[in-house]
Amino acid sequence: MGGGISGISAALDLAAAGQHVHLVDNGFDLGGIVARLDKYYPTDHCAFCTLWAEIRRCKENPSIFVHTLARVESLEKNHHVFQAVILKLAPVIDPELCIFCGRCKDACPRGAARPIWEHAYPPFYIIDRDRCGDCRSCADVCPTKAIDFDREEARFQVPVDEVIWSAGFSEVSLEPLKEYGWGTHPDIMTSLEFEAWKAEAGENRGTILRHSNKAVPRNIAFIQCAGARDLKFLPHCSAVCCMHALKQAQWVRRRNPAIDCVILYTDLRTVGRDYYGYAIRAIEGKGVRAVRGRPSLIYPLPGSDGIAVKFEDTLTQTREIWKFDMVILNGNLQPTIPALPRGYAVPTLATEGRVTRLFESYGHIMTPAHVTESAVHASSAALRSIMEGKK
C-alpha cells in the first residue's frame, strides 16, 4: 500500500522471492515523494535516475501488479487471508495508450491537459479535472483513442496473505500554527513547496527566486522543527528535515553564492553515513549558517516586503529579530495512514498515530526515516512477510 521507494523496494524483493504482489499507489505514477525531489541527500543528484530503473522493473515484472491512481478501500480479515478491495480511479487519459503526442494539450482551451511531472518515464498526459470544462475536444484529436471521459472507476477484490504499509508521509498544513506565518506571505513556504519551486526541472529552471516577485532573494531562512517536536501539534521529530534543509541550503549557495542561508535549528540531527560530514561541508565549505534557536514568531514585515523572524540566538543569549526575503519551514510531516472506511482497522499507536506491527510497516510510516532506512525497512518487511506466510 504505497508505491514510493519503500513500496517499490519491497515489491521487487517479494517478486524475486516468487511472491505475487499488488502494488497500490494513489498517484498517477509510482515513485512517491523521492522521485519528485529536485535533489536528494547524500548524493546531491536528482533521485529519478536511481528510481527510474526500479519503477520500470516493477512495471515489467509479471509477478507485480501495479495499480496507480488507486487506493485500498477496505481490508477484511478472514482467518488468515485478507480480502482487499482496491478502487482504481479512472484516469481520463489511459497511460497505456498515450503516445505523448500532445495534441490534447493543443486542443484544450483551458490548459487542463498537461504532461505528467517531468521525470516520469514513460511520460504521458493527464487531465486536470479542476480545470477541465468538459468540452471533450481533446478526445476528438487523440490518435490512439486514449481519452475517455466516461471511463468508469473499477473496483475489484483480491485475496492477499500479507499487507505491507508503505504509504510514506504527507505534509500537514501549518495554517493552524499562526506563529509560523504560513499562508500570510508568498515567500513563507514549506520545504517541499520550495523544493518544487527551486527545481531544475521546475518553472524557474533551478534559479533561486522569490515566490512573491521573482526577484533574487538576498537571504533565506530555513526554520527547523516547524510544527514538529511540539506537544500541541506533532510531537515527533520528522527525522529528515535537518538533512533536507542542509541539502536545500547548500544547493541555494551553489547556484547563487550571494544568497545568505541561515538554518535555525534546535538539534541538528545528522545521524546517517557521513551526514555530519555533509553538514560540515555545507557549513564550512558552502557557507551555510547554522544558528541554534527556535523562532517564536514569523511574520511579514508591515511596510516592507520582507519577513521577520523572531528568535533567541542561544549562542549569544540575545533575542533577535532578523529580516529575511524568504522563509522555508521544515518539519510538518506526518505518516500517511490509509483511511479504510470499513473492515480491518489500521493498527496504530494511539498517541503517535503510527502503525504498530513492525513487520507490517516500514519506511516513514513506522517512524520518519531517510531513503536508506526506508529501503532497509522495505526489504526487512518483505522478508518478514514471507516468513510469516511460511508459518
Added chain:
Amino acid sequence: MSADSNNVKILVFACRWCGLFGADAAGRQRIELPVSFRVIPVECAGYVEPDLVIRAFASGVTGVAVLGCHVGGCRFNDANHPALKRLELLKTLLDTTGIGGNRLLLGFGTTHEWHQYVETILGFYRELEGLPSMGAWVPVKQ
C-alpha cells in the same frame, strides 16, 4: 544560424543516462535546434577515447561534444572521473595540434534537464560558428 552552415558539424557522444535525459526532455518541449548534429549513444562517457575524437575530426566533423553524468553520479561507480581527466588532457593536446581545444566540449552533468541540453548545444554552435573554418577538410576515404 543557417541550417546549411558549413562550419558546424557536431558529433555528440552521450551516455544514455544523464547525457541524454536532457535531449529527450528538449524534444518533448519541442525546442527548435539546428540540424547539423548527430548523436551516438554510449553506455558510459568513459567509452569515448581520444582516438574516436580524432577520427571524428578526420571525418569532417568540426566539433565533438561528450556528454556524461557528473563526477560522483556515474552509475558505473565514478568510471567517468578518469574519463573526464583524459578528455581534458585531450583538449590541451588539440590546442597544440591546431585543431583547437574549444572544438571539444565536455558536458559532464550539465545536460540532464532540457534547458541545460539546449543551452549546451546552442552555445557550442555559436562558438563553432565563430571559429575559422576547418579548411578544405577531405574526409578520410577508405
Added chain:
Amino acid sequence: MPKVTVFLCDCFGEIGKVIDLESIRKRFNADPAVDGVTITESLCLASDVERALSAIHDRGIGKVLIGACSPYGRMEFVRLGLVKKGAELRHVRTVDLREGCAWIHRKDPEGAFRKAASQLDMELALLQNMQDSKDITVRLQQETLVIGAGPAGLSAACGLARLGFRVHLVERGSAPGGLLNIISQAYPGGESGSEKIGLRLEEVSRNHHISFYGKTRVVSVKGQAGDFKVTLAGPEGKTGLRVGAIVLATGARILFPQGLHGYGKLKNVITQMEMERQFSTGKPACRTAVFIQCVGARNIDRPYCSTICCPLSLKNAMRIIDEIPGAKAYVLHRDIMTPGSILEAYYRKALEKGVQFIRFDAARPPGVLGEGQVGEVQVFDAISGVTRTIETDLVVLSTPLIADPESAALARMLEIPVDKYGFFAEVYPNHPVETLNDGIFICGTARWPVSSDQAIAQGEAAAMKAASFLGKKMVSALAMSRMPDQKVGHASVNSDACTGCGNCMAVCPYGACRLQRMGNRSVSRVIKIRCKACGNCVSVCPNGAMQMPELNDRAVCQMIRRAFREVR
C-alpha cells in the same frame, strides 16, 4: 552477414509530418544490407508488433532497426515485444526520430530528413558490424556465508535459513551476540541484550540449515557472485566453502577515550560499555551520574555522529534515576540525536523522568576534575550562558563506534570499498545493503553505526537481497546488469594482441579485468560475471585488444564516418 529489417514509425503523423518517411524507405530499401523497410502508423500499441512483423518475410527475426520515438518512452515496450517474438534484445537498435529529430527540427524538414537518414545509416553500420559477446550461464551456489554473529549477522542467518538456504555463520569470538553481549538493556524497549536476540540465538542452534563456526575467521575469498570459494580458519583447522552470496556483519569497535576527560587517570570515569557491565552485575554505586556526549566524535579526527550514543545515554540516565533512589543524572550534549518518532518519544520520557540536559558547544567542552577519583564536572551551559559546576561521583563518556581494525583487510579480500571512516560502503543510497561486488552484502555496524533494531532490520534486508539474488539458481552473465535490461555485452580481449599493460585492470570499477599469466606473458582476462559493459577498459586499451563486441571499434568508426556522409 544477416540482413537488417527496418521499421519506421510514423507515430500518427508526429514523425511523418516533418520527415519524409517515403524517401527514407526508398533510400534504405536500396541498401544491400537491408531486408525490407516497413512504415507503420504506430509501433507501441498492443497489436502493432504483430502487424508490423506480418509485413516481413516469414524468416524469423534477425537484426532489427527501428526509427521511432525516444528510448526513454514507449520504445521499450516495442523492443520487449519484439524480443517476445524471438528477437535478441541486443540486435534491436533504435533511432530517436521523434524527440531527437522531428520535434526539434520542425522548421527544417529537409535538414531533419538528412539527419534521420544519417542516424539510421549509423545504426545500420552498427548492426552490420556488431558482433556477439559470448555469454556464459552460471549456476548460483545455493549456500551462503554470513560473517559475524552479532544482531545483524544472526538476523541475516535466520532469514536466509528460513528461506531455505544453507548458511555458514562465522564468528571470530567464541560465542554469538556481538555488541549485544555487553548491552545489559537495549533501547527503547528495555529488553536485555541477550533477550533481544534470544529467539535468533535459539534458531541458530536449532535450525539444521545453519552451521555455526565459533573462533573462526575468513582467510581467503576467491571467485565472484554466485560462486565464491572461501577458506575459513578455525580451531579445527581450515575449512573450504563454496557459497553464492556473502553477508558481511562484522560489527564495529568502541573507541576507548584514552587521555580524554580524565579517563584512565581518575577513578569513576568510565565508558558506556563499562556502565553496561556495571548494570549487568548489579547497580552502579553513585549518587550523581554525568554523561558526556560526543567524546572523540564529531571532531576533526572523527567527523561523524555515531548514532547510538544519545539514546544509550538517555537509557542509562533513566536507569540511574529509576534504580538508585535519590540519584541525579545529567546529560551534557552538543545536540540530542534522537530523530524519528520512537526516539523522540524516548527523549521526552527522559525529560519527564527528570534527567537534566546541559548543552555545550564544541569549542568549550566540559572539564572533568578530581583528585584520584572524579569530583566534579565544569561545563559552560551554552543555552543559559553560565558556567555550571556539577558535583558528581560518576562520569560516563559516550565514545563513537569505529571501524573494526580487521575491516580493511576483509574489504580488500572481498574487493569492496570502504568509506573514509573505514566502514563498508554501499553503492547507491537506495540500495543500502548492496555493495560494488555483486553477491556481497553489508549490514549492521560494520556498515555504519546503528542501533540494534536497525542492525536487525539491515540483517534481514541483506538476507532478502541475497535470497533474491540466489533465488534464480541459474543466471547468464549478460543478465547480471543491475539494470532492467540485459547488459549491452561484455568486454572481451584478444589475448594475442594484448600487451599486458594493465590499463584495463586499473580503470575497471568492478575488478572485471585481471592480468593473468599465459606462458611467459601477462595478458588481460575479463571476468564476465563482473563486467557491466561500461566500456572504460576499451577506451584505455592502447592497441585495441580490448573490445566491446556489440560496439566494437570497426562499428563505431563506421558510425563516425557515416555521420555526415552525403545522403543520396
